[in-house]
Amino acid sequence: MRGWSVRVRTTLLATTVVAVALGAAAAVLVGVLSASLTATVQDEAARWARATAVEIQRSPAGAAVPGVRVVTDPAQSPGEPAAGYVSRSEPVTLPSGPVVVEARASLQPVQVALDTLWSILLPGIPALLVLVGGLTWLTVGRTLAPVAAIRRELAAITTTDLHRRVPVPAGGDEIAALASTTNATLDRLEHAVDRHRRFVADAAHELRSPLAVLRARLEIAPTRAALADVEHVSRLADDLLLLARLDAGEPPERGPVELGQVVAEEAARPRGRAGVEVRLRVEPGPVVPGSAPQLRRLTANLVDNAVRHATREVEVRLSGNGEAATLDVLDDGAGVPDADRETVFDRFTRLDEARSRDAGGSGLGLAIAREIAERHGGSLVVVPGAGRGHLRAVLPLGG
Numbered sequence: 001m002r003g004w005s006v007r008v009r010t011t012l013l014a015t016t017v018v019a020v021a022l023g024a025a026a027a028v029l030v031g032v033l034s035a036s037l038t039a040t041v042q043d044e045a046a047r048w049a050r051a052t053a054v055e056i057q058r059s060p061a062g063a064a065v066p067g068v069r070v071v072t073d074p075a076q077s078p079g080e081p082a083a084g085y086v087s088r089s090e091p092v093t094l095p096s097g098p099v100v101v102e103a104r105a106s107l108q109p110v111q112v113a114l115d116t117l118w119s120i121l122l123p124g125i126p127a128l129l130v131l132v133g134g135l136t137w138l139t140v141g142r143t144l145a146p147v148a149a150i151r152r153e154l155a156a157i158t159t160t161d162l163h164r165r166v167p168v169p170a171g172g173d174e175i176a177a178l179a180s181t182t183n184a185t186l187d188r189l190e191h192a193v194d195r196h197r198r199f200v201a202d203a204a205h206e207l208r209s210p211l212a213v214l215r216a217r218l219e220i221a222p223t224r225a226a227l228a229d230v231e232h233v234s235r236l237a238d239d240l241l242l243l244a245r246l247d248a249g250e251p252p253e254r255g256p257v258e259l260g261q262v263v264a265e266e267a268a269r270p271r272g273r274a275g276v277e278v279r280l281r282v283e284p285g286p287v288v289p290g291s292a293p294q295l296r297r298l299t300a301n302l303v304d305n306a307v308r309h310a311t312r313e314v315e316v317r318l319s320g321n322g323e324a325a326t327l328d329v330l331d332d333g334a335g336v337p338d339a340d341r342e343t344v345f346d347r348f349t350r351l352d353e354a355r356s357r358d359a360g361g362s363g364l365g366l367a368i369a370r371e372i373a374e375r376h377g378g379s380l381v382v383v384p385g386a387g388r389g390h391l392r393a394v395l396p397l398g399g
Contacts, residue, residue, distance in 0.1 A: 007140045014136040019129050026121050033117060037110040038086070046088035049103035053090040056101065084108060146175045150182060162190040199243075199347060210236070239364040242297070243347070246371045252291035259286045259295065259325050259395070260318055266299040267316045271307045278303065282318040286325035288395045290376040295395075298372040298380075301365040302329040302391050309333035309389055324378070324396050331389040341382040345370045369393070 087104040146169040153166040165186060168179040210233045260282045267280045288295065306314040310331035317328040336344055343349055348363040366380075373380040378395035 007137065007144060010140045011133055011136045015129055015133040018132045019125075022125050022128065026125065030114065030117060030121075034110065034114055037113055038107065041105045041107055041110060042086050042088060045086055045103045045105040046090075048105070049088045049090035049101050052103060053092040053101045056092055056094065056099070084111075143175070146179065150175075150179055154182070157186070162186065162193055236364075239368060242368055243364065243371070246368070246375065252294055254290055255292070257288045257290055257292045257295050259288045259327075260284045262292065262296050263299050263316060263318045263327060266296060267303055269300070269303075271304065273307055276307050276310045276312060276314060278307065278314045278316065280316050282316070283320060286318065286320035286397060288325055288376065288397060290395070294372045294375070298369045298393065299327065301369040302327070302393065305329075305365050305391070306331040306333075306389060320397060322397070324394050327393040327395070328383070329391045330385075333389045335385060335389045336382045338384060341384070344382065345380070366391075 084107050085104045086107060087102055089100050089102045092099050092101055146167065150166040153164065157164050165183045166179050168183065169176050264280060264282055267278050267282075271278075303314065303316060306316075306329045310333050313332050315328075315330045317326075317330075319326050319328075345366050347367045349367075370380040373393050373395065376395050378393060380391065380393045383390040383392050
């Protein structure tokens with residue numbers, strides 16, 4: 001049956017099961033009916049024998065009854081009845097001596113009844129099987145029609161029309177649930193493809209401008225400015241590579257990470273902006289299971305972002321409560337508007353479009369930081385505050 005459609009297999013299975021059930025039921029019915037009718041005929045013969053015995057006792061010279069004979073010699077066995085008959089005997093004691101009354105009855109009515117039953121079953125069972133097969137074929141066809149519609153629609157969907165969705169049948173059954181799940185999957189696929197397209201377009205745009213400037217500066221500008229552009233392109237390429245690895249779900253090397261040491265080292269690293277002081281308040285002891293390079297990158301991105309937007313001061317706090325480590329990075333800048341608290345984590349997002357690329361970064365730092373936090377089972381959010389920037393990462397502790 002391999003290669004047969006579900007419709008064919010279901011129809012054959014249903015017809016076979018019904019055929020076996022009807023065959024067994026017919027055999028039982030014929031057997032029970034035959035036994036019951038035979039017992040009725042035997043009871044009738046016994047009744048005739050008893051009635052004749054009573055009549056003989058009353059009048060030994062009474063008239064003969066068809067199918068009943070009197071055996072005067074008790075030693076003589078009544079013998080086996082003829083084919084197609086059953087017999088019953090009744091002993092009687094007469095003044096002349098003991099006799100045996102033997103009555104026989106024909107089984108022809110039983111055979112007639114069984115023949116009539118077979119004449120109904122033999123054509124009726126196949127007709128019923130045909131009806132069952134036809135109804136099963138039609139029912140399964142109607143049931144699977146939405147599945148065929150879903151398959152045709154999925155086959156027609158390409159990368160150019162991911163907005164299309166499969167039809168969801170009414171009724172709320174399993175097929176409707178399948179269609180809804182398929183549409184939800186198509187929604188995620190469309191979102192992923194759109195995100196990928198925007199990412200590629202933004203990446204191309206982000207790389208095109210520094211490369212154009214780099215080419216011009218290498219031709220006419222001092223070497224130091226050209227090296228700065230090369231550094232910018234190199235950082236952007238590193239960010240894109242890390243994002244690609246995070247999107248691909250590549251498992252990093254994991255182990256216990258002393259988060260306090262990582263935060264202290266990254267906060268103390270000199271930044272390229274003078275006049276901004278980074279203050280550190282770290283509680284020793286928080287150990288986070290995860291990737292040390294990724295957690296180092298998360299901390300660096302948060303501190304770099306705070307230094308970029310700070311006026312004079314950045315504060316880095318690390319604390320633990322036994323279940324999770326909390327990393328707060330605050331700056332005395334303008335902060336993030338409430339309407340943009342999620343937007344800042346989008347890739348290539350700059351809230352201040354007037355900033356230069358060197359001052360504003362690539363727009364990937366916070367997106368990378370949130371991806372790393374979520375990969376470690378934690379979160380990264382903007383904490384609303386009065387006129388200051390405040391980012392908070394929460395990471396579960398190990399052990």
